[in-house]
Each structure stands twice: as C-alpha cells, then as structure tokens.
Amino acid sequence: MPKSQNRSNQGSHSRTRSDHATELAEDYVEAIAELCESLGSCRVVDLARHFEVSHVTVNRTVGRLVRDGYVKTEPYRPVELTAKGKRLAQMSSQRHAVVLKFLIALGVSQSVAEIDSEGIEHHVSKETLEAMQKFMDKNI
Amino acid sequence: MPKSQNRSNQGSHSRTRSDHATELAEDYVEAIAELCESLGSCRVVDLARHFEVSHVTVNRTVGRLVRDGYVKTEPYRPVELTAKGKRLAQMSSQRHAVVLKFLIALGVSQSVAEIDSEGIEHHVSKETLEAMQKFMDKNI
DNA sequence: ACACAAGTTTAGCATTGGCTACAATTTCAT
C-alpha cells in the first residue's frame, strides 16, 4: 500500500512539502505583483531584499516558479508574472487583505495584524474567509 | 554583510525553514501527548498513522525532537515527552483549542474549523489569541 | 523454544530551501 506519493488522498492532517511549496509560490507571486506595481519592474534583488534571503535563493525559487508556469523571465532580465501567476497573485492578495482587515476589526493592532495575517492567509479555507467577511459586514 | 544565518534579526517576512521546524515540533508534541493519553503509549507507527507519512519519516523527525530536547526514547521503545516537550504540547494544544473554538464561534462549520485551526494555530501571536478569546467572552 | 508478525532502525535517494564564493552580464559614469 504505497501511501500516496502525490496529492491525491489528502487527509486533514499532512501539511506536506507541497503545501509549503504552494505557500511560497503564493508569497512570491504576491510580492512580484506588488513590486512590479511599486517599482515598475521586479528584479531578483528586489525579491531578495523583500524576503531577506540571498539573491541565489530567490533565483532558484524563481526557477521553480517558471517551471510551474507562474512566472516568465529571460536571462539577466526582470521577472514577470504569467496569466496564471497574475491570477494566483490576485487571489492571494485578496485573501490576505480580508484576513488583515478582519484581524484589525477583531481589535488586533495594525503591526501585529500585518505579521499574523501573512502567516494565516495560507491556511484559511473559502468558508472561513467568508465567515470573516460576514463578521466585518455585520460590524460596520 | 552576511544576512544573518541564525534567527537573530527576524523581520516580519521570512518564514524560514526553522519556522517550519518549529511548527512540525509543535504538531508532533501535541500528537504525542494526545496519543499517550488515548492509547497509553505512543509508538512510531501511531505517529505515522496520525500524520499519514511513513514510519521512517517519523523516526527521523523524532530523532530531531530528541536532539532538541522535546522527546526521549530508547531503541525499539515508545516515545515519551520530556518536561520541555510537555510544556510545548500543552501550550500548543491550548492555543489550538482557542483557535478552534473561535472559528466555530465565528460560524465556521466544525469540520472546516478543525482543518483550518490546525493550519492557523502556528501563526497566531499572543495578541491575536487574546483578541479571539475576548471575542468569545463577549459573544457568550 | 522457535517461528512469524509487528515494530523499529539503517541505508540510500530526491526535492526544497538556505548559504558562500565565484563567474558572467548588464548598466552607468566618465
């Protein structure tokens, strides 16, 4: 019984490597979208600064994003999102925004809400996100 | 400028490997405590079943927990929590319980709340946890 | 007591994500 080597039977437990990979992808496309917005383009160094990791780490992570179809880039050029990447970025940043506003509505301070929302955003299901939205609607 | 190779200057970004390591440690000690409670002892196979990973993976993870002082075990024997491990398990399961109850109070269904709380619990700060508690106190 | 089942450990491989050091390319100033 070979225990499932891909994502097929996903019990409620098992936050596997690929979950983390997805989180990282979401963080990256979100950051790329932001940096493109604010700086006009997104270089490897910008991402390195943003995530506080070395440019080498960024470079290889971007390579995986290219492999997975989220990003396109040419040698020594800035990185750009594909259509797929943009879609993920938008979903991700929208979810992030809801979580952030929710925490603030709950009474959490801005600075802590910003930190916690980054961690939490990857783990809220559609249902929970809707419950958060409903709470905010109710409380003005 | 060597970019900080240990945990020292931790910006709000950078959910690094060691964060994941901590999450895994929390999940494991929590599971070990539960399994000890419900089964009388906690074997490697029990953890493997619980996390839906191979017993080999569990074995090595337990090795790291031993190295980090959360767990003690002798060859071919069940695993037990150290005092440090018990402390972490209790904190962790308490936090988990608050998040779970909070989500349910928010209107999320039991089954989804159980899944989401497992992901979220590792990312809520003390302040956010208190805000969740306050919300529940207020709403009976 | 001995064999077999269940559980554990070891060996060995892959991927991810971190790093430094060095090479290559592009960009910018003079």
Next chain:
DNA sequence: ATGAAATTGTAGCCAATGCTAAACTTGTGT
C-alpha cells in the same frame, strides 16, 4: 568606449522532510 558597480547566474555545500528497501528487535502464539 572602457572600467567599475550592480545584477544575475553557476557550482557546490548543508539541513529538513519526504520516500522505498532491507535489516534488525521485540513480542506472541503454538
């Protein structure tokens, strides 16, 4: 136009987390 600075890429290291296969203990039943 050329050389320095900034940026990007490559090589090679390490640790964590996943796996299978095979060896080794423990414990149970007959």
